[in-house]
Amino acid sequence: MIRHLLSCADLDAGTALEILDTAAEMATVAGREVKKLPALRGRTVVNLFYEDSTRTRISFEAAAKRLSADVINFSVKGSSVAKGESLKDTALTLQAMGADAVVVRHPASGAPYQLADWVDGSVVNAGDGTHEHPTQALLDAYTMRSRLGRLAGLSVAVVGDVLHSRVARSNVLLLSTLGAKVTLVGPPPLIPVDIAAALAPGAAVCYDLDSVLPQSDVVMMLRVQRERMNDSYFPSAREYARRYGLDGSRMRRLPEHAIVMHPGPMNRGMEITSEVADSPRSTIVEQVANGVSVRMAVLYLLLGGNNR
Amino acid sequence: MTAYLITNVSVLGATPTDLLIREGVVAETGVGLTAPGAVTVDGTGLVALPGLVDLHTHLREPGREDAETVETGSRAAALGGYTAVCAMANTSPVADTAGVVEQVWRLGREAGLVDVQPIGAVTVGLAGERLAELGAMADSAARVRIFSDDGHCVADPRLMRRALEYVKAFDGIVAQHAEEPRLTEGAQMHEGEISTRLGLTGWPAVAEEAIIARDVLLAEHVGSRLHICHVSTAGSVDVLRQAKARGVQVTAEVTPHHLLLTDEKAVTYDPVYKVNPPLRTAADVAALRTALAEGVVDIVATDHAPHAVEDKECEWAYARPGMLGLETALSITLDVLGPRWDLIAERMSRTPARIAGLTEHGHDPAPGAPANLTLVDPAARRVIEPTELASRSRNTPYARMTLPGRIVATFLRGEATVLDGKAVK
Numbered sequence: 001m002i003r004h005l006l007s008c009a010d011l012d013a014g015t016a017l018e019i020l021d022t023a024a025e026m027a028t029v030a031g032r033e034v035k036k037l038p039a040l041r042g043r044t045v046v047n048l049f050y051e052d053s054t055r056t057r058i059s060f061e062a063a064a065k066r067l068s069a070d071v072i073n074f075s076v077k078g079s080s081v082a083k084g085e086s087l088k089d090t091a092l093t094l095q096a097m098g099a100d101a102v103v104v105r106h107p108a109s110g111a112p113y114q115l116a117d118w119v120d121g122s123v124v125n126a127g128d129g130t131h132e133h134p135t136q137a138l139l140d141a142y143t144m145r146s147r148l149g150r151l152a153g154l155s156v157a158v159v160g161d162v163l164h165s166r167v168a169r170s171n172v173l174l175l176s177t178l179g180a181k182v183t184l185v186g187p188p189p190l191i192p193v194d195i196a197a198a199l200a201p202g203a204a205v206c207y208d209l210d211s212v213l214p215q216s217d218v219v220m221m222l223r224v225q226r227e228r229m230n231d232s233y234f235p236s237a238r239e240y241a242r243r244y245g246l247d248g249s250r251m252r253r254l255p256e257h258a259i260v261m262h263p264g265p266m267n268r269g270m271e272i273t274s275e276v277a278d279s280p281r282s283t284i285v286e287q288v289a290n291g292v293s294v295r296m297a298v299l300y301l302l303l304g305g306n307n308r
Numbered sequence: 309m310t311a312y313l314i315t316n317v318s319v320l321g322a323t324p325t326d327l328l329i330r331e332g333v334v335a336e337t338g339v340g341l342t343a344p345g346a347v348t349v350d351g352t353g354l355v356a357l358p359g360l361v362d363l364h365t366h367l368r369e370p371g372r373e374d375a376e377t378v379e380t381g382s383r384a385a386a387l388g389g390y391t392a393v394c395a396m397a398n399t400s401p402v403a404d405t406a407g408v409v410e411q412v413w414r415l416g417r418e419a420g421l422v423d424v425q426p427i428g429a430v431t432v433g434l435a436g437e438r439l440a441e442l443g444a445m446a447d448s449a450a451r452v453r454i455f456s457d458d459g460h461c462v463a464d465p466r467l468m469r470r471a472l473e474y475v476k477a478f479d480g481i482v483a484q485h486a487e488e489p490r491l492t493e494g495a496q497m498h499e500g501e502i503s504t505r506l507g508l509t510g511w512p513a514v515a516e517e518a519i520i521a522r523d524v525l526l527a528e529h530v531g532s533r534l535h536i537c538h539v540s541t542a543g544s545v546d547v548l549r550q551a552k553a554r555g556v557q558v559t560a561e562v563t564p565h566h567l568l569l570t571d572e573k574a575v576t577y578d579p580v581y582k583v584n585p586p587l588r589t590a591a592d593v594a595a596l597r598t599a600l601a602e603g604v605v606d607i608v609a610t611d612h613a614p615h616a617v618e619d620k621e622c623e624w625a626y627a628r629p630g631m632l633g634l635e636t637a638l639s640i641t642l643d644v645l646g647p648r649w650d651l652i653a654e655r656m657s658r659t660p661a662r663i664a665g666l667t668e669h670g671h672d673p674a675p676g677a678p679a680n681l682t683l684v685d686p687a688a689r690r691v692i693e694p695t696e697l698a699s700r701s702r703n704t705p706y707a708r709m710t711l712p713g714r715i716v717a718t719f720l721r722g723e724a725t726v727l728d729g730k731a732v733k
Binding site for chain 1: 618626
């Protein structure tokens with residue numbers, strides 16, 4: 001097993017499948033009356049969050065607690081970070097406290113890489129700037145596999161603001177490693193021209209959502225910030241929704257078995273309508289539940305739980 | 309004044325000879341010279357070059373003396389074979405008045421290790437809104453001739469036009485930091501495959517090329533001299549080649565790091581590789597090397613940019629851009645151009661001296677020439693250790709790399725500033 005989880009590029013197919021298989025075992029715990037395993041008893045997991053992200057933080061917190069780890073939540077507000085403590089000094093503090101794992105969310109791309117240089121424990125990237133969000137991609141893959149039974153050969157459309165999306169980067173890398181075919185869809189200013197060369201030579205780019213839908217097994221809608229229109233990435237929220245939003249009529253162009261995913265939080269009416277988000281094809285609530293299982297698997301494997 | 313007899317030294321790669329330095333000038337050359345009372349420096353195996361001239365140095369004083377001072381930067385320069393450096397204006401306060409440029413000039417004189425020629429800001433506070441008192445800086449004791457808002461582009465085309473015109477009155481030159489600011493908002497590294505993979509906001513090559521294209525047209529239109537700082541892209545080279553073919557009075561510099569390093573360095577997110585303009589692709593490096601050899605790019609300039617540890621040991625996006633360069637520039641140029649000593653002298657001494665109007669510098673060591681020269685051991689190879697550098701900062705991108713060539717001695721107006729590879733003071 002790898003020591004840190006910083007990027008999906010670090011996961012080969014074997015390691016990724018080991019995480020997904022472990023997550024499936026962890027999922028059985030969630031169905032029990034006592035949702036707890038003793039695997040990480042006495043180990044300390046720090047959630048170091050430089051950005052507000054309640055859903056990701058509580059998902060990691062639940063995962064660590066179900067494995068009986070001690071959890072310390074360290075968020076920017078009300079801490080010394082707000083007074084200007086450097087990432088390095090914070091790292092040294094966590095190091096001195098004996099953190100076995102640091103789960104870090106940071107607005108600057110690459111910050112988890114530097115943290116990994118400064119602490120002895122394992123670092124889990126819980127989203128860094130516009131770079132990656134590996135556990136999101138793992139839980140997305142887990143969700144696809146549980147709904148559709150496989151990953152290899154699936155056609156996955158990732159739709160929206162790919163340029164600024166850490167979810168998209170991690171998904172392109174992981175899904176390509178696992179044999180799925182990824183097509184990136186969105187307005188051209190939000191799709192880096194060299195994204196396939198940069199991440200996965202097998203990935204495709206398409207600017208026309210309607211042409212992609214009939215061949216897609218999975219449609220993953222990305223959150224699109226309305227403010228992007230102020231930077232001329234697209235003219236208006238209305239035009240964006242018309243060209244790239246997933247509504248009921250577009251959804252009906254999908255094959256019968258196809259699923260619709262969204263990493264949340266959703267902009268209902270922008271990239272996805274309520275009709276789609278609340279439909280049986282939507283996996284949005286499952287993704288949240290699966291997130292806990294996948295994060296349990298990641299913490300368990302990184303902290304050497306399988307060696308005991 | 310001490311006299312120096314440098315024996316058996318190869319001037320620019322020629323057959324070894326002796327050089328007698330006395331009273332600030334090269335007094336005599338020839339085989340078997342004797343000079344009673346002179347200090348003998350064994351030049352066997354060494355190459356004598358005219359003292360190097362850096363058109364682009366950040367000395368950080370006044371304002372960031374924790375990162376560099378005029379004195380520590382001067383020492384680093386002398387150890388790198390330089391006898392003159394042009395100090396950029398983005399200090400705090402900004403060098404946009406006669407008072408500040410005279411202060412920097414005086415600090416340089418007091419340090420006495422290289423000639424420190426201040427560069428004046430083009431606009432007040434580098435804000436790009438109105439012209440600084442360029443004439444007052446030109447008339448000051450610092451005799452400023454180069455004006456630059458380096459770190460910022462003079463983006464307003466009308467203001468750039470006026471600056472180009474205005475400095476003609478005192479044979480000045482505007483050195484442009486070519487970066488269209490609207491195309492580089494939030495930019496962190498070269499826009500390309502690597503930036504896409506790393507999720508760092510891209511700095512597109514076109515943001516540099518568009519400004520250079522505009523400015524060569526402006527310079528042509530008003531008949532002024534223009535200098536382009538730190539050219540970094542193959543496209544910029546094409547624009548310059550065309551402009552020069554038309555006879556535009558434009559000169560350009562390239563930094564050692566843009567001749568050697570590529571954007572691949574960013575994959576570790578170590579901000580020591582963060583610089584503005586950013587490291588580009590291997591194709592850009594190849595084009596810059598060719599352009600330097602051909603003369604489309606006129607000179608090597610360091611863009612020596614010292615930064616305190618806390619400004620580099622942090623998240624990439626929060627780190628300041630820039631890297632050290634003075635103590636490694638000759639080694640990298642030697643690595644890139646090979647031992648073509650006349651070409652190296654042209655690109656690192658004679659031409660930068662001419663652009664800057666530093667008449668005492670850029671002269672080959674010959675009888676009667678000012679004794680501003682440096683001796684390099686081309687056979688030496690050294691491993692770069694950041695802690696061994698004379699700069700007050702440690703942000704070298706060449707840490708633990710092995711580079712060819714070593715400066716053994718440097719002379720400023722006949723006085724040794726470096727002997728046996730060590731600074732004299």
